[in-house]
Amino acid sequence: MDRSEVSDLTVFLAIAEHLSFRGAAVRMGVTASALSHTLRQMEERLGVRLFNRTTRKVALTDAGLQLLQRLRPAFDEIGEALKDLDEHRGRPLGLLRLHVSQFAAMTLGPVWKRFMATYPDVRVELATDPRMSDIVAEGLDAGIAPRMWVAADMVATRVVGPFRVAVAGAPSYLAVAGRPERPEDLARHDCIRLRSTHDRKPFPWRFVDPVGEVGVTGRLITDDPEIGVRTAVDGLGLVYTAEERIRPFLETGQLVRLVEDWCPDFDGLYLYYPGHRHVPTVLRALIDTIRMPERDT
Incomplete structure (x- = not known):
């Protein structure tokens, strides 16, 4: 087996593992089109199709699955051998x-x-x-x-x-809107809501029992926590986030912690x-x- 065949088999294994040209390309540090070209040449040379592929899906053919089952143990052994060398190197x-x-x-x-x-x-x-x-x-x-x-x-x-959760606002905002004394008071304030990038839903404002979740409203909603914090610093409303995220602004006085006794921890x-x-x-x-x-x- 020459070096080019080993390279082709490495490409095949990467695509088979991820069932995604994009994922395999990221893993190998090349473009998806380069992997597609290599695979096509490999299939032509072998005279057999290894993957069924559409614009949405990549799946192994029976021949591809058989090749994967034979190759994976061998390449795993090679990986273990290289890992052993790394351990001998000490770093x-x-x-x-x-x-x-x-x-x-x-x-x-x-x-x-x-x-x-x-x-x-x-x-x-x-x-x-x-x-x-x-x-x-x-x-x-x-x-x-x-x-x-x-x-x-x-x-x-x-x-x-x-981490501890924190509710905070800028002194300029509190000077106009007043300072909430209890979580229930937040319903009357302009609250900057953060939205999950996973399900696009706003994160709930939760507090320790028996208060639980408080329904809040506000004119700004964002999926970028940094924007949420910066707009709070600029006096546009209150923010609910991890204390670590806003610690520098708390230390300089640009933000003030609120309803601290009711703020929970998160994992x-x-x-x-x-x-x-x-x-x-x-x-x-x-x-x-x-x-x-x-x-x-």
Whole structure:
């Protein structure tokens, strides 16, 4: 078998694993059209169709499934052999692809700093596009998000948290609208509502029992938490978000915490990855970094 055949089989395995040209292309760092061209040439050379594909779906043919079943164990063995070499080297290397929520990207600065300082041969690619919710289909190694967004078949470990929820407003807004003393008072205020990028529904404003959820209204709704916070700083209404997100504005006095005694905690952020896959060395290194106690420098 020559080098080009090995390359073609690698392309085949990537497409078969993701059943998506886009996901396989992201994984391999090439374009989807390049993978399609390689696969077409491979099928012509072999004289057999390996995939049935339409504009919406990619599926293995019987011949493709048979080839996958024979190839996967062999390539898994190769992967394990290379992993063993990495362990002998004593330090991981390569590219780690992650999907992270905007909040995670902002909050986990200390984790990224420790990780990249500890593993200088590792490169990290962070995707924040909320439409990339299926990390397997997109060719990503793992994701970081609130627990409620993590699919049941994923392995999940908490990265940071729990966090305290905060309701806050700018002094300029409170000077005009007054200060709410209890959660029920929020119904009479202009509240900046944040909408989920997953189901497009506004996040509820929940408080500790017996208050529970409070119905709020407002003229601004957004799916970008940063816009929500900035408009609150500008005095356009009250915002309900994680305390970590607005801490700098609380410290400078640009925002003021409200109804603090009724604000609940939420579970925090989780690193998640497919449970059926071998965990790449670079991902294992990130997990170790997350679990490592943070030292003062």
